[in-house]
Amino acid sequence: MKVLVPVKRVLDFNVKVRVKSDQSGVDLANVKMSMNPFDEISVEEAVRMQEAGTATETIAVSIGPEKCAETIRTSLAMGIDRGIHVKTDAEVEPLAVAKILKAIVEEEKPELVLLGKQAIDDDSNQTGQMLAALLGWPQATFANSITKDGDSLTVGREVDGGIQTIKVSLPAVVTVDLRLNEPRYASLPNIMKAKRKPIDAKTPDDYGVDISPRLTTLKVAEPAGRTAGVKVADAAELVSKLKEEGVI
Amino acid sequence: MTFSPPINSIQYLLRHAIDFRALQACPTHSDLSDELVLDILVGGAAFASDVLAPINRGGDENGATLKGGVVTTAPGFKEAYKAYTDAGWQGLSAPQSIGGHVSGGQELGGQELGGQELGGMGLPMVISVAVNEMLYGANMAFGLAPMLTGSAMNAIIAHASDELKKLYLPKMVTGEWSGGMNLTEPQAGSDLGALRTKATPNGDGSYALSGQKIFITWGDHDCTDNIVHLVLARLPDAPAGSRGISLFLAPKFLVDADGNPGERNGITAIGLEHKLGIHASPTCVMEFAGAKAWLVGPENRGLVCMFTMMNEARLFVGVQGVGIGERAFQTALAYAGERVQGRVAGAEPGAPISGHGDVRRMLMDMKSGIMGARAINLACAYALDMSEAAPDEEARTADRARQALLTPIAKAYGSDMGVAVTSTGVQIHGGMGFIEETGAAQHYRDARIAPIYEGTNGIQALDLAGRKVRRDGGAAMAALIGDLDVILADTKDISGNNGLDLGCNIRHLEAGLVAMKSATGMVIAMDEIDSHAAAVPYLDLCGHVISGALLIKSVVSGLKAKDPHAPAMQKLVWHHSLKYLAQAPAYLAQIKCAAAPVFAYPEDRLADL
Numbered sequence: 001m002k003v004l005v006p007v008k009r010v011l012d013f014n015v016k017v018r019v020k021s022d023q024s025g026v027d028l029a030n031v032k033m034s035m036n037p038f039d040e041i042s043v044e045e046a047v048r049m050q051e052a053g054t055a056t057e058t059i060a061v062s063i064g065p066e067k068c069a070e071t072i073r074t075s076l077a078m079g080i081d082r083g084i085h086v087k088t089d090a091e092v093e094p095l096a097v098a099k100i101l102k103a104i105v106e107e108e109k110p111e112l113v114l115l116g117k118q119a120i121d122d123d124s125n126q127t128g129q130m131l132a133a134l135l136g137w138p139q140a141t142f143a144n145s146i147t148k149d150g151d152s153l154t155v156g157r158e159v160d161g162g163i164q165t166i167k168v169s170l171p172a173v174v175t176v177d178l179r180l181n182e183p184r185y186a187s188l189p190n191i192m193k194a195k196r197k198p199i200d201a202k203t204p205d206d207y208g209v210d211i212s213p214r215l216t217t218l219k220v221a222e223p224a225g226r227t228a229g230v231k232v233a234d235a236a237e238l239v240s241k242l243k244e245e246g247v248i
Numbered sequence: 249m250t251f252s253p254p255i256n257s258i259q260y261l262l263r264h265a266i267d268f269r270a271l272q273a274c275p276t277h278s279d280l281s282d283e284l285v286l287d288i289l290v291g292g293a294a295f296a297s298d299v300l301a302p303i304n305r306g307g308d309e310n311g312a313t314l315k316g317g318v319v320t321t322a323p324g325f326k327e328a329y330k331a332y333t334d335a336g337w338q339g340l341s342a343p344q345s346i347g348g349h350v351s352g353g354q355e356l357g358g359q360e361l362g363g364q365e366l367g368g369m370g371l372p373m374v375i376s377v378a379v380n381e382m383l384y385g386a387n388m389a390f391g392l393a394p395m396l397t398g399s400a401m402n403a404i405i406a407h408a409s410d411e412l413k414k415l416y417l418p419k420m421v422t423g424e425w426s427g428g429m430n431l432t433e434p435q436a437g438s439d440l441g442a443l444r445t446k447a448t449p450n451g452d453g454s455y456a457l458s459g460q461k462i463f464i465t466w467g468d469h470d471c472t473d474n475i476v477h478l479v480l481a482r483l484p485d486a487p488a489g490s491r492g493i494s495l496f497l498a499p500k501f502l503v504d505a506d507g508n509p510g511e512r513n514g515i516t517a518i519g520l521e522h523k524l525g526i527h528a529s530p531t532c533v534m535e536f537a538g539a540k541a542w543l544v545g546p547e548n549r550g551l552v553c554m555f556t557m558m559n560e561a562r563l564f565v566g567v568q569g570v571g572i573g574e575r576a577f578q579t580a581l582a583y584a585g586e587r588v589q590g591r592v593a594g595a596e597p598g599a600p601i602s603g604h605g606d607v608r609r610m611l612m613d614m615k616s617g618i619m620g621a622r623a624i625n626l627a628c629a630y631a632l633d634m635s636e637a638a639p640d641e642e643a644r645t646a647d648r649a650r651q652a653l654l655t656p657i658a659k660a661y662g663s664d665m666g667v668a669v670t671s672t673g674v675q676i677h678g679g680m681g682f683i684e685e686t687g688a689a690q691h692y693r694d695a696r697i698a699p700i701y702e703g704t705n706g707i708q709a710l711d712l713a714g715r716k717v718r719r720d721g722g723a724a725m726a727a728l729i730g731d732l733d734v735i736l737a738d739t740k741d742i743s744g745n746n747g748l749d750l751g752c753n754i755r756h757l758e759a760g761l762v763a764m765k766s767a768t769g770m771v772i773a774m775d776e777i778d779s780h781a782a783a784v785p786y787l788d789l790c791g792h793v794i795s796g797a798l799l800i801k802s803v804v805s806g807l808k809a810k811d812p813h814a815p816a817m818q819k820l821v822w823h824h825s826l827k828y829l830a831q832a833p834a835y836l837a838q839i840k841c842a843a844a845p846v847f848a849y850p851e852d853r854l855a856d857l
Contacts, residue, residue: 014250030812032252073287185299186291188336192369195284 001148001170003046003055004110005080006101007039007062009071010121023219026121035071038116040078042176044183045146046114047079054148055112057081061104063097065089069199076194077186083199088211096204096211098130103207105135110171112153117142117175128175138168142177251301253293253382254574257619258626259286260813262374264802265623266630274637277372285375292337292379296386299331304387307528308690312469314520314530319468322528328390329423329471337383338394338423341376342368342401368421372637373560373629377567381622384571388694389528391571393426393466395564399557400427400478404497407545407553412497415507416476425499426472429557430461430479430534438707440551441490445481445536447543455543457481457498457514457536465701467532468500468517474509475500477534478557479541480550487548495550498541514539525693558702559655563628565702566658569666569695570622576673576691577614583677583686584611601676610676614669616824620795621658621665627798628654649724653716654794656708661791663698664705670695709783712790713771718779722772729768732761732797735804742804750818753800756825760793760832767839778842789835796829 011017012032020027035043049055060075062068063086072083086100105113118125132139140146140155144163147154157164158177168174186194204211232238242248262268262285272280303324310322321329332338345365384391401420404413419425436443445459457479461467468475479496486492501509519533545553584602592603601607631651638644670692674681681688699705717725736757743750771779771786799821806814838845 014252069283070286070290073283074290077287077291185295185331185335186287187334188288188291188340188369189367190336191287191291192284194287195279195281 001049001055001112002057002108002110003049003059004101004105004108004113005039005042005046005058005060005075006097006113006115006127007043007060007071007075008036008116008119008121009033009062009064009068010036010119013037013120019220019222023221025217025220033067033071035074036116036119036121038118038120038176038178039075040116040183041178041180042114042116043075043078043080044181045176047184048181049148050079050081059084059108059110061086061101063088063092063100063204072199073194074186076197076199077191078184079190080197082197084202085199086202086204086207088204090211091213092204092211093213093215094124094126095130095214096209097127098134099209100204100207100211101127101131102134103209105131112171113137113173115173115175117177128173132173135171135173137171137173139173139175140166140168141175143174144177144179146174146176146180251297251386251575251578253289253296253385255286255289255293256813257622258289258378258381260806260811260817261619261623261626261798261802262378264805264809264811264814265798266374266626268374268630271372271374271630271633271637274634274639276370276637277633280372280375288371288375289378289382291335292382295332295335295337296382299328300383300386300390303328303390304528305687305690307387307389308525308694309527311527312520312530314468314517314532317516317518319470319517319520319530319532321469321471321530325390325528326471328387329393332390332394333423336369336422337379338397339366339368339421340371340379341373341398342366342370342421343405344368344370366418366421372633373563374626374633377563377625377629380564381567381571381574381625384568385575386571387528388568388572389526391568392526392529393469393471394423395561396429396466397423397425397427398564399429399561400476402560403478403495403544403553403557404476406556407495408497409542409544412542412544415503416497416499419474419507420476424472425474425476426466426469428464428467428475428477429554429561430464430467430477430536431554432461432463433459434462438704440480440493440554441488443480443482443493445479447481447483447494447496447541449484450540453542455481455483455496455541456538457496457541458538459536460518461534461536463521463701464517464532464534465529467530467534469530473501474503477515478544478554479536479539480554481536481541483547490551492548493550494547495544495553496541497544498536498539502540524696525690526697559652560632562655562659562702562708563625563632565698566621566628566660566662567625569662569664569698570618570625571666572691572695572698573614573618573621573666573669576670576688576695577611577618579686579688579691580614580673580676581611583680583688587678589678607676610672612820612823613827614672616799616820616827617665617669619820620799620824620828621662621791623798623802624654624791624795625658625662627794628658646727649720650728653712653724653728656703656712656716657787657791657794659702660699660705660708660712660787661795663695664788664791666695666698667692705787706784709787710780712787713779713783714776717768718772722768725768728794729761729765732757732764732793735797735801736761739800739804742807748807750800750803752822753796753803753825753829756829756832757793757797757800760789760796760829763833763836764790764793767836770839770842774842778844781843781846782839785835785838789832789839792828792832796825796832799824 012034018027046058058080060080061084115128142158143155144158145156152169307322433443447455477498502511514537516535517532518535521531587601592599631647635647674688677688803818803821
């Protein structure tokens, strides 16, 4: 089974996010960037599938500026076989990403596309679902466990009440959740080996995809700070205050 | 608190403070692309911040323990060590094969071993210094274990028989077995000539070691299946003093012909020291009771062989000062950015103390001091790398002399800076810095060992003034000063162009170089007793000038290359020139008077006035 693993370069999860003073977006100047943590989990899963003999070839894809090559190399150092870098400096929305991925799927013909359930920068949680729709493939989102039986996958999904287990036939799109596995640290020998693994450089035009945004960002603002509380004398006053505020 | 390894600083200095491009151009390092360097730094940083930093505090609180002759490391250390070897970091600068390239100045000898795979990565020392700085910053107590393994490997590679190499090196490269350096005895500290541990021939080519060693870092622990001890001892009838010491290899568990550890050797940890810092690093009293051992190198040449492992270890101690200093800086920066106290001039009420002039000055003292010492460490590592990789013999010889000259400076200046910077880190925390909860105190306590071990900083200064400067009549030092003069000239060329003003840096570098030349002349001309008294101020002077010059070089190079970090680095180096470089000429008076004022005061009045 050939596995395609899209990886996104995002603001490192440790970084304290600052909004640009003109409220046009988040300040990314001189800020540490890393692979989206959910994508690290999908990379780890793909590498484990390969080690277990379930996956025959693993390919990482990243869409974005020059430095996304670093994110692809991180996945190669973790064990992915090769990379595809679709270079663009423009902002790409989930629909555009899904369309590019669809074109890559048609070219590479993987049986499984394994994505993080969402990226921690915009928290869209859309790309996997859109890709499944565009391809007309079954999807299993928020995977907590993945097992392959013949031509299908059994996927445990994290839902509000617990784990829902479903079966999807291959080819399929699976998005992974936090508890699927614990990603490995790239070992030094694998970092050294990764430099010999190929990364194909492409552009959105190569796939004939129009990436122009469909959404307009009106404003990005910090969450409002917590305001001081009010002391109430007794339960009756509390109830009336809550009614006043429209809470109950 | 989280630790975020200073990848940007390291990358900047690699590019602009040392001539990393020249190293990349050497045939042995042709595959060392900028991308690969970045990937290695990012990989090392992730390991340091995610695996080692979180167990640093618990390591300090719990420490290593000894019960019934068995040392147990602090919680999480065994698992972290396993992760370290799994990730392959121990092999970073180890040779790829026996007979292959090795960082540390030697080739592995032995025809019959030629080509045997060892699995080391053969990366240059500059990369090793960069990665290890991050490991030390994350967890200095942990970092000592791999350091000792690396040092022991270097000594085995350089001096041991082919059989010993074959038996022990492969598992040391992976970190599966660790190494230990057994030098010190109660009566033999800085003066190893006084040591008494005995080696008696067993008649089968092996020896039996008896004696006691103290202060043995990671001398025993539960992280590996075996520990390969290198031990200094005396053969029967050996001459007295330092010319009668030989080096031996003694494993904790004896190894069969296939390399499997079996019978326990007569080596036991009989005590653990209670220390000021690095609590998680087991500092052992080791008893050798007829322990089976093998000679490494020629008889009675043990000290010379031991220096093979000491040189690299000395550089790494300077790196520890910088690593722990960086950690203390990040801790202080985070605190100063949150703590609100007093009205910050020109700011809204509620602004944190980092806006106060004096607090900001302390942060700048820390950051610029660390950056300067880091530049010296990288320059020392670079000289070592070029002494092996440079294409012509003349250059290799010059670089060998440069590395020998810079090693004591890197060790002493870096470790002293570590203490100064971590102390300032405590100061920024105010009263909270004296309370253990903030973590600032641990950095200060951990840093304090670095000026002492691997040769005290006083010994480093004697090494610099005596062996490295006086012995060759100042030739290696003159070559270094010549290079620093070129930096000064280049800086004068660029200053004034496009409104760029490096005038302040130029003034202080000029004055610093004049002082360094004059001090070098004095140190060469004075008698030995004077040179001993002048050695430490001389080393400090050299440290300030060399770090100042390297940082100024990095600004000039960075600005020329339009490096996005260069404008900020220029401001940092402005502070460095004022705070550190400008101090250099002040040492001249003490160097000039040398021993006289030190001994002028009546000895019998030291205690009672």
